[in-house]
Amino acid sequence: MSPKKPVIVVAGLGCETSSFSPSRTQAAAFHPKRGHEILKAYPFLCEGTELEDAADWHGALIGHALPGGIVTKPAFEELTLEILQRLQQIKDVTRIDGMWFDIHGAMCVESLDDSEAELLRRIRTVIGPNVTVSASMDLHGNVSRELCHQTDLITVYRTAPHVDVMATKERACRNLVTLLTRRPGGSTPAGTPTLPLKAWVPIPILLPGEQTSTRMEPAKHIYAAVPDVEAMPGVFDVGVWVGYAWADEPRDRAAVVVTGWDQRAVAQGAEKLAQMFWDAHRDFEFVAPNGSLEECLEVALASNARPYFISDSGDNLTAGGSGDVTWTLKRLLARPEFEHSSHTRVIYASIPAGPKAIRIAVEAGIGATITVTVGAEVDNKHAGPITMTGHVHAIKHGDPHAITEVVLRTGSIFVILTQMRKPYHHEKDFTDLDLDPRQARSDIVVVKIGYLEPELYDMAADWMLALTPGGVDQHLVRLGHRRIRRPMWPFDETREKPPDLRARMIPLSSEPLMGPDE
Template identity: 30%
Template sequence: MPKILIAECKQEVSTFNPHLSGYEDFTLRHGQTILDYHRQVRSEVGGALNVLDATPGVELVPTCSAHFITSGGTLADAAFERIAEEILSSIKSAPPVDGIYFSLHGAMATQSLADPEGWLLEQTRKIVGETVPIVISLDLHGILTELMLEQSDAAVAFHTYPHVDFFSTGERSARLLLRIVAGAVKPVTALVRVPALVRGDELITASGSIRHAVEAAVAFEQSADGLSAAMMWGNPFTDVPALASNSFVVTDNDPALAEREALRIAGLFWEHHEKMQVPLTSLADAAQQTIENTSGTIVLVDAADATSSGASGDSNAILRALLDAGYAGTALIPIVDAAAVEAAFRAGIGQEISTTVGGALDPARFKPLPITGRVRMLSDGWFHSETTRELWQAGNTAVIQAGGITLIVTSRAVSLYDRALFYAHGCDPQHFGAVVVKSPQCERHMFKDWAARYIDVDAPGSTSANLRSLGHTRCARPMFPLDPEVPFQPQARLFQRHP
């Protein structure tokens, strides 16, 4: 009867966001509550449980889950120390196990650690020993480090962007772990680093040029010779030494095949990488195009303030541009400002307030903007993701209407890669002349399939697609597009714990 330990530690950060993440930005679950929660949602852990629950004889050993409420700035050292202590203490107190599934993101960074996830795996190894198999799952925006591969037996990563395979990634991870535990396979991994940071529509895996590399990885993983494979392009906003794009391939004790396929996938990526930058429209031009629109909804994409990528969420740049341009239509705009929410709660529903919005967390980029508006709704900010049905926590939230502008003001940043925040607060994006979407990509049906225009705005922010504007100092150089004429000399490095 195999015992399988379940652990999770996930956060994606932007090191360009000056507002540090803290312990309060995570939801911590322990023991049975991990199973109870993830059996109801379409997460990676939920997918793994779907496989493990259906496998006769498997005994689950849930330990600790630390899941970010949203992405954010660099994680404070004290917060990570507290989180790591809870995770590692729960693993220490667990009975001996036959395998471990560890759900990670891959783009976490603390004030002192550039690879906290690799460090966690290293500490886990010290507890459970060298022979217990560990399979990790990762977001394709994760930064796959050598330490992660040295301390785990195999990695499994998302294949889709926008992400629609959270659940199936967990399923794939659990199936592979069970094969390793049974002694049916001996994984060997080949890793190829690619010196490129990429953004834009060409990364949509269903239609963009990234599909050539991704489809090759999927096809190999699903072949008789493949255990796992992926093309990961990292989070360009997590400026750490290992930041890069990566291909990896896992085979059953066939290092030559793993190396050959990882190099092939990396080559397909590099062949198209120069197209993987998004054309941006200036704030002034975006505002003018919104004014000139006569039918349908303009979606103004503020990927520079993408909270799911680690931004602060308190950008008022597009709001300011619309007001300065004299926009007289309707607009729906999310923004983080705890003080404005407090003012709305003090005033009450239906009351008029004068306050400022924005610029509270990233004041070097955004200045507080005065508004006068009426409070239309107040909530505790708890709602379910449209994508996975996970519980999201925006803190106390106020809907404030200022003329034709409807602001959904949250106390803390929350992921905005679907419409859940809008719907939870009585706002249908299709009923507005303009909608600010603080995410670089959402599933097509959420906005693109019905919007009249989709404008990628060159706004300031800690997750700007204008990567040269951010000021990377820690990642390896030269790096596309930060430097001219970046060479690519592909090399594969092999990792295998038990040949």
């Protein structure tokens, strides 16, 4: 008789949120998936796959919102309540052996610290302390001691830009199935703990992702050491978190977590990686040449490299910016080099225009000349709305994020207007709008992003990172953090003594977490 399959539920909420952005994230932004549609969202859990066949999977609710401002408390309570109700319904008809906790790790909620740990704490009031929980996270998430305590397994992306998203989620599920069905390495020696041990090391470093890309040093050699630690006897999984810099909570910092069966091995592995991270703390630099917007434009105009990409990094909406800061666009429109259609051509992606401006463009049609006012409806701290007159170059309906997109040409600048905010990461995002960044006619491309995502990186003949203002300003010190732990690099460039990088052994979720938080 074949052994009974473990029953695994899937739940979680993910959103990278800047506490320095005035925007707020509502429940609808999470686009919740429920029940069986959750399983269809992950290729490795689709019918007929090895993992799907290894367990009895049940979807509760998952939701992943586009990065933005703080999640409202009502939104969090609404989604959390539904997760708990759905988990209870599953529990009423079957036992629950494990749960995959699919989160991001940088979700800030109004009047609540450490929201992912709080969500899991509430989930455990339904599923119980003995259900094995495996979490998957973004390396730009924050791992508090409490979150590490509430989880049994915790794993994280190992690349930035993130090309291993699905691989990480699959690893979290595979680790969970492995744990529920057999001990790693075959037979279980006498005295082997039922659940893996967890070594957690917080590191007093808080850096933007644009200084910690795994494409370059020193993050490159730190993450290259992860497989070596994972291969140590007695180690099960290894994670290194950069942390999320644009929140202002006590949990914000880098961290290492190593899980496994041998206390000495997991502690040594965690301390090794944490020490490597700290030893390199003065070596982290931006992933590209950087400067003010004016400096970046001067370099781009003088360069023969085409297309030349410039990151409008302070309003990067995939890091938590509102996406509607007009500061950069105002300065582009004021440059004499871009006043006439025959001048250097620029693509600007993008600015939310709202339904009224979009309606005016759509009703006028392609080729028409219109005047619209756009931007700064949410974040007007740095610049107000812009009134532009231009020719409608393209219109596209039906985008899942933008809803409707319009390209308005003013002088030699092609401004992408969106009904709702949207990141522009793929070549098709441009070509669908009759814009081709690869052609010589697209001289400069300004994108609201930090480091270039893979397709943009491949398209760029050269690029620079503009240190512009916004909710995810790369110049962290000028944002005004007040609640992070101090001392913290780079906020405190000198410290009296080296940080304590000893491994903290975290008890099982069913056991109390004693002592002060660190």
